[in-house]
Amino acid sequence: MDNTIIQLEDVxxxxxxxxxxxxxSFRVNKGEFWALIGPNGSGKSTLLKIVLGLLKPSEGQVxxxxxxxxxxxxRERIGFVSQKANSFNSGFPATVLEVxxxxxxxxxxxxxxxxxxxxxxxxxxxxxxxxxxFAYQSIGELSxxxxxxxxxxxxxxxxxxxxxxDEPTVGIDQQNVASFYSMLNTLNREYGxxxxxxxxxxxxxxxxxxxxxxxxxxxxFHGVQSDYKKLDDVDISKWYGHPVRRVHQQTSEVxx
Amino acid sequence: xxQALLSFEFLxxxxxxxxxxxxxxxxxxxxxxxxxxxxxxxxxxxxxxxxIAGSLYxxxxxxxxxxxxxxxxxxxxxxxxxLLIEKLRGTYRDFEELAIPIILSTGIGLGAIFISLSKxxxxxxxxxxxxxxxxxxxxxxxxxxxxxxxxxxxxxxxYNELFALSFDPDYAKVSGIHGRAIQIVFMIITALVxxxxxxxxxxxxxxxxxxxxxxxxxxxxxxxxxxxxxxILFGETAVIAGLVLAFYLDIAPGGTIxxxxxxxxxxxxxxxxxxxxxxxxxxxxxxSYDA
Numbered sequence: 001m002d003n004t005i006i007q008l009e010d011v012x013x014x015x016x017x018x019x020x021x022x023x024x025s026f027r028v029n030k031g032e033f034w035a036l037i038g039p040n041g042s043g044k045s046t047l048l049k050i051v052l053g054l055l056k057p058s059e060g061q062v063x064x065x066x067x068x069x070x071x072x073x074x075r076e077r078i079g080f081v082s083q084k085a086n087s088f089n090s091g092f093p094a095t096v097l098e099v100x101x102x103x104x105x106x107x108x109x110x111x112x113x114x115x116x117x118x119x120x121x122x123x124x125x126x127x128x129x130x131x132x133x134f135a136y137q138s139i140g141e142l143s144x145x146x147x148x149x150x151x152x153x154x155x156x157x158x159x160x161x162x163x164x165x166d167e168p169t170v171g172i173d174q175q176n177v178a179s180f181y182s183m184l185n186t187l188n189r190e191y192g193x194x195x196x197x198x199x200x201x202x203x204x205x206x207x208x209x210x211x212x213x214x215x216x217x218x219x220x221f222h223g224v225q226s227d228y229k230k231l232d233d234v235d236i237s238k239w240y241g242h243p244v245r246r247v248h249q250q251t252s253e254v255x256x
Numbered sequence: 257x258x259q260a261l262l263s264f265e266f267l268x269x270x271x272x273x274x275x276x277x278x279x280x281x282x283x284x285x286x287x288x289x290x291x292x293x294x295x296x297x298x299x300x301x302x303x304x305x306x307x308i309a310g311s312l313y314x315x316x317x318x319x320x321x322x323x324x325x326x327x328x329x330x331x332x333x334x335x336x337x338x339l340l341i342e343k344l345r346g347t348y349r350d351f352e353e354l355a356i357p358i359i360l361s362t363g364i365g366l367g368a369i370f371i372s373l374s375k376x377x378x379x380x381x382x383x384x385x386x387x388x389x390x391x392x393x394x395x396x397x398x399x400x401x402x403x404x405x406x407x408x409x410x411x412x413x414x415y416n417e418l419f420a421l422s423f424d425p426d427y428a429k430v431s432g433i434h435g436r437a438i439q440i441v442f443m444i445i446t447a448l449v450x451x452x453x454x455x456x457x458x459x460x461x462x463x464x465x466x467x468x469x470x471x472x473x474x475x476x477x478x479x480x481x482x483x484x485x486x487x488i489l490f491g492e493t494a495v496i497a498g499l500v501l502a503f504y505l506d507i508a509p510g511g512t513i514x515x516x517x518x519x520x521x522x523x524x525x526x527x528x529x530x531x532x533x534x535x536x537x538x539x540x541x542x543x544s545y546d547a
Binding site for chain 2: 052053054073075076080082088089091092093094095098099102103104105106108110111112113114136137138154
């Protein structure tokens, strides 16, 4: 059985005449946890948009679950959590349960109403991220970290095989970031959900992820975490375009 | 009042229409407010003014229009305006709000031309601008009922999609919800509700019935369903009380309905303030007790 979830073959993308991504090829398989790292403006978010079908690549081919992206219909197999989730309208009158249940909209299809079973599924998803006790609270009353957990529950409610996250820890205080990542680890290990995470929090994530991809317009490295850790800091600095130093198996950018 | 209601058809028309729009205007208004589109309702009502004024003017010139209910042309122009707003929002992607003043001023401009060209439809026009208890015909009532069926059907069947698109349009797009098609239908439905409501509340005040009860509801509601119920409750209270007041004082119901809506809003704001202060007091009390 083929376990491929995302397959990119020689994908390039340019905005008007400026090249953003050049000849990207990589593959994400079932159960893998990928950390997609790279400096600002390296094309990480653009790559995610291409995978999500929001942008069309200038060249190359994208397949999801072995189906060409253009004809891929099973959107519910992919959960998405954006970095903008923190900037939603906090005055919106909705309970946590209503928000999570809305993640089933596409799966239910047109003209269908939510049932008790859908509510149970939403409660289950909230339980996974430890937010069940907040189900009937207004979403605007929660902290940034709690809201982001709710948005992960919304992404999980349709039982996706893949969770894509674009810098989900933006706006979460540092104390809660570690527990947030540990929850992602549980999702990956216990529930077998493949994760692709774009992040700047490279210290924690490269320890948790099973695979690391380093992008700066082109893919400079992609492979298992242990190979990433064997890389030379000089090479990584060259890819980043400025000095990067990894300390005690952790990676940190040197700001000058 | 009850005696008059049972005796006069025009009063029955006004009250039945009022009860229906007291439900559909705030119901749709909730989606308009949470999507930050409140001013679009204003723009569309002014486009409806152009249609009404155009129809009244043409009724003086062409025999066919003399027999035509001006509400039809009002609704048709509001629907056209809603489609033009959508088109302009697409053209000015980075300045989407520009569509509102463009369409709003076009509506007022055309309305002003038709009003200036015509000679003496003062009292008719006042009725359309500020609403009327006496001018609602049985035909108007049937139009309102038909529009209410369309609106409630649309919200019932597309509730999940409308919620997802209102709460987080980007996520809805990624998850494959057909946002564009639903948005176009939503705009047309908004124009229809404005068309249905203008006979009672008046063109100039119709958007307030779609927004003020909602503004009060979101002060009190924790859930979206709760906000929906409060919006309808407040809208309905304002319409019924406003119509009764207008009947006894012999004035335009648009004004009384809006002012009662404002009173409800002020009460909701006061209730929220008191509740927040009491909560803060409780937290403080617990803290000092813990300490």
